[in-house]
Amino acid sequence: MLKKFLLYFFLYILTGGIVFSVFFLTPTEKTDFPVIRLIIIFFATTLLIKYFIYMVISPWHDVAIAFSRYRRAKKSAGDRYEPPVSVLVPARNEEAGVVTTLKSLLESSYKNFEIIVIDSASTDNTGEKILSFIGQYNKSRPPGLSKVAVSYLKEERPGKGRALNKGIAAASGEIIISVDADCFIAPETLANFVSYFRNPRVMAAVGNVKIGNTQNILGVVQYLEFLFSFYFKKSDSILGSIYIIGGAAGAFRKEVFKKIGGYSLSNITEDIDLSVRIQYAGMKIVYAEDAVVYTEGAADFSGLIRQRLRWKSGRIETFLKHRHLFFSTQEKHNKILTWFILPLAIFGEVQLALELFFIIFVYVYSYLTNDYSSFISGIIVVSSMFAVQIIFDFHRKKWGRLVLLAPIGWLLLYISTFVEFQALIMAFRGYLRKEKTEWQIWKRKGVF
Amino acid sequence: MNNNFLKLLKQAIIFFLASTVVIIFYVKFFDHIAMLAYRLVAIFLSLVLISNLAAKLLTYYFRLKKE
Numbered sequence: 062m063l064k065k066f067l068l069y070f071f072l073y074i075l076t077g078g079i080v081f082s083v084f085f086l087t088p089t090e091k092t093d094f095p096v097i098r099l100i101i102i103f104f105a106t107t108l109l110i111k112y113f114i115y116m117v118i119s120p121w122h123d124v125a126i127a128f129s130r131y132r133r134a135k136k137s138a139g140d141r142y143e144p145p146v147s148v149l150v151p152a153r154n155e156e157a158g159v160v161t162t163l164k165s166l167l168e169s170s171y172k173n174f175e176i177i178v179i180d181s182a183s184t185d186n187t188g189e190k191i192l193s194f195i196g197q198y199n200k201s202r203p204p205g206l207s208k209v210a211v212s213y214l215k216e217e218r219p220g221k222g223r224a225l226n227k228g229i230a231a232a233s234g235e236i237i238i239s240v241d242a243d244c245f246i247a248p249e250t251l252a253n254f255v256s257y258f259r260n261p262r263v264m265a266a267v268g269n270v271k272i273g274n275t276q277n278i279l280g281v282v283q284y285l286e287f288l289f290s291f292y293f294k295k296s297d298s299i300l301g302s303i304y305i306i307g308g309a310a311g312a313f314r315k316e317v318f319k320k321i322g323g324y325s326l327s328n329i330t331e332d333i334d335l336s337v338r339i340q341y342a343g344m345k346i347v348y349a350e351d352a353v354v355y356t357e358g359a360a361d362f363s364g365l366i367r368q369r370l371r372w373k374s375g376r377i378e379t380f381l382k383h384r385h386l387f388f389s390t391q392e393k394h395n396k397i398l399t400w401f402i403l404p405l406a407i408f409g410e411v412q413l414a415l416e417l418f419f420i421i422f423v424y425v426y427s428y429l430t431n432d433y434s435s436f437i438s439g440i441i442v443v444s445s446m447f448a449v450q451i452i453f454d455f456h457r458k459k460w461g462r463l464v465l466l467a468p469i470g471w472l473l474l475y476i477s478t479f480v481e482f483q484a485l486i487m488a489f490r491g492y493l494r495k496e497k498t499e500w501q502i503w504k505r506k507g508v509f
Numbered sequence: 510m511n512n513n514f515l516k517l518l519k520q521a522i523i524f525f526l527a528s529t530v531v532i533i534f535y536v537k538f539f540d541h542i543a544m545l546a547y548r549l550v551a552i553f554l555s556l557v558l559i560s561n562l563a564a565k566l567l568t569y570y571f572r573l574k575k576e
Contacts, residue, residue, distance in 0.1 A: 105546070109553060116557045120564035127571035134575045438546040445554050453561050 068278055072469035076440060097426050101435050104419055108412070109442065111405065115293045116446060120453060122295035122348065133259065142259050146174035146251060147234030147315075151224035151308075152191070152242035153181040158357060159242040160194050166240070167198070167209065171251035175210040177231055178242070181224035182217055187242075221308065222324035222331035229318050238312045245273055245355040253351040254312040264317050264344035265336070266352065267294065267303055268310025273355035278476075279365060283358035285447065285470055286477050291350075292450045298348035302398035304340050304406075308332040310354035317344065328382075330375020337383050343393030362480070369484030370491070373410075377492055380407070410485060417482045420475060443471040 148166055152159050159178070166176055180188045195211050214231060216224045225239060236258055240246060250268065257266045269291055272284040297303045306313075311332065321338050328334040339346060359365035380387075380403070389399040420439075427433045447470040451463050466473065490496075 106549075109549060113553055113557070117560040120561045123568040124564050124571070127568045127575070131571040131575040434546040438550045441550050442553060445557070449557060449561055453565055 072472045075472060076468055097422070101419075101423055101426065104412075104415070105435055105439065111409075112442065112446060115296050116449065118296035118299055119292055120295070122299050122350070125299060126350070129260070130256075142255065143171070143173045144235040144255065144258070145233060146171065146236045146238060146255060147228075147232035148174055148176045148251070149225055149228035149232065149237060149239045150176065150178045150242050151181055151221050151228065151239070152178060152183065152187050153219060153221070153224070154183050154185045154187060155242035156183075156186045156190050157243075159187055160190055162240065162242050162244050162246070163191070163194055163198075163211065165244075165246045165248075166251075167211075168248055169246065169251045170248050171255060172209070174251060175212070175232075175234065177212050177214060177228045179214045179216055179224040179228045181221065182219040188213075188215065220326060222326045222328070225331070226323040226326075229315075229323055232315065235315055236312055237315055237318070239308060239310075240354060241309045241356060243357040244309055247353045247355070250310075250352045250354060254349050257347050257349050257352075258312070258314065260347075262345045263347050264314050265306055265339055265346045266312040266349040267306040267336075267346065268312070268352035268354050269348075269350050270307055270309045271353060271355050272358040274357055274360070277360070278473075279360070279362065280358050281466065282473050282476050283365070285466065285473055288450055289446070289474075291348075294348045295350065297402065298346075300397045300402070301345065301395045302340075302402040303346040303348060304336050304398060304402065305333050306336040306339075306346065309356045310352060312349070312352070313339075320344075328375055328378055329371050330379065333372075333375050333379045334382070337379050337386065340395065340398060341383060341386055343395075365480050366483050366487070369481055370487045373481075373484050373488035374491055376406075377488060413478065413481050414485055416478050420478075440468075440471050443474065444468050446470075 150159070150162060150166075155162075163176065163178065178191050180191060191213050195213055198211060212231070214227055216227050228239075229237060236255060238251065238254055254266055254268065257263050270287060271291075272280055272287050274280045275284050294303060308331070317339060321335075321342050324331040325334040336346065359368050386394065386399055387403050390396075423436055423439070427436045444467045447467040448464055451467065
């Protein structure tokens with residue numbers, strides 16, 4: 062606690078120092094370092110435009126959802142929509158958290174569902190824990206828990222895609238929801254997920270994943286990072302260009318798998334591969350903001366770097382595999398995705414590779430010229446984006462403490478930029494050396 | 510008018526006043542300093558705030574109408 066407080070204090074002092082410099086230092090002539098100044102303006106402007114588009118479009122996602130629900134309520138008042146749902150929980154060495162995940166699912170307000178837990182070659186006591194929980198649950202169902210079928214499957218060969226495919230084959234639901242075995246599922250999540258499938262055009266939905274362990278600084282960094290990326294999913298959803306349905310919370314119509322097949326067995330990020338294939342087939346993916354799932358973030362730096370390495374490697378692999386999706390003119394493909402979002406994702410990776418140095422670059426320039434305008438602008442933009450995302454979030458009743466992090470958000474994000482940069486370099490090195498990235502074995506603490 | 514509506518109205522007024530103060534502050538303050546970066550940031554923030562505020566009010570409106 063004291064360590065966390067001291068770190069926040071330090072970050073505040075650092076931010077305060079820069080703000081102080083703006084007011085009390087006289088900038089030197091603007092003609093100094095003209096080339097450096099031009100580079101900074103170019104880089105900062107591209108970032109500003111990118112964030113501007115996302116920040117302006119994203120809030121209209123809430124309007125679109127509220128409007129469609131209002132229209133539906135008017136048209137079909139009292140109509141119930143409760144299709145059978147199968148919830149898949151792939152688990153590999155998840156003895157610390159899998160029981161909590163199952164309990165949270167059973168406390169769901171939605172009743173018409175089954176749970177299928179797939180034990181994917183676990184080497185710890187995951188299987189025993191699941192079986193013992195199912196046995197107890199079937200014998201004496203605790204009061205308040207809904208009566209649903211909970212089944213256990215064992216997959217001898219490792220691989221999340223393989224485990225999920227086994228679950229899909231056994232699933233009887235019309236809608237298939239996949240959640241990770243380290244998650245806590247909010248009681249309304251399943252019902253909220255299902256509500257999006259009232260629209261027959263919706264084939265898949267991505268849930269709102271939040272980091273549950275924010276006790277240490279790394280947890281807070283990941284929390285803010287997830288907040289950022291899931292806020293931007295709103296605009297992706299409006300533009301129909303979501304191409305990542307994270308494994309922690311994704312929902313699909315069963316016919317999706319009949320049409321395009323199951324999860325990839327070779328891709329390390331089977332969820333990104335599947336999402337891109339859904340987009341490739343011209344099916345609609347939406348963002349279910351109110352389907353909230355809390356997940357356990359990486360507890361240490363090496364775990365976080367390995368996670369990001371897996372994401373980066375998987376993304377590079379998926380982009381290369383589906384490269385003909387870039388700038389595609391086929392009618393079934395969303396042009397915003399193929400001409401804007403996907404190229405922007407590549408640009409984002411390049412930007413990420415440069416961002417780490419860019420910030421140091423800006424700092425040195427500011428120091429040499431006493432002109433802190435670009436630095437302070439960056440801080441204001443990032444802090445304001447955090448503040449807007451936190452304050453305007455419908456699902457957060459209390460934002461007082463969280464909003465205090467906004468002024469130092471730019472420094473906290475710098476930690477994640479550093480991690481992402483390392484992962485990017487490792488991913489490229491691995492790609493060039495043709496190394497295979499494996500499904501990560503987590504050291505779970507079970508935080509919920 | 511029910512309590513829910515008054516609560517939402519109160520929130521909307523607070524957001525509106527807060528964003529107005531922020532916008533006036535940025536425009537006045539940065540006009541004085543007159544730097545390109547600050548002007549860009551002021552425009553960025555103003556539009557983001559207006560967009561978020563308008564979207565929030567419209568969302569409230571449709572939610573209330575649904576009820």
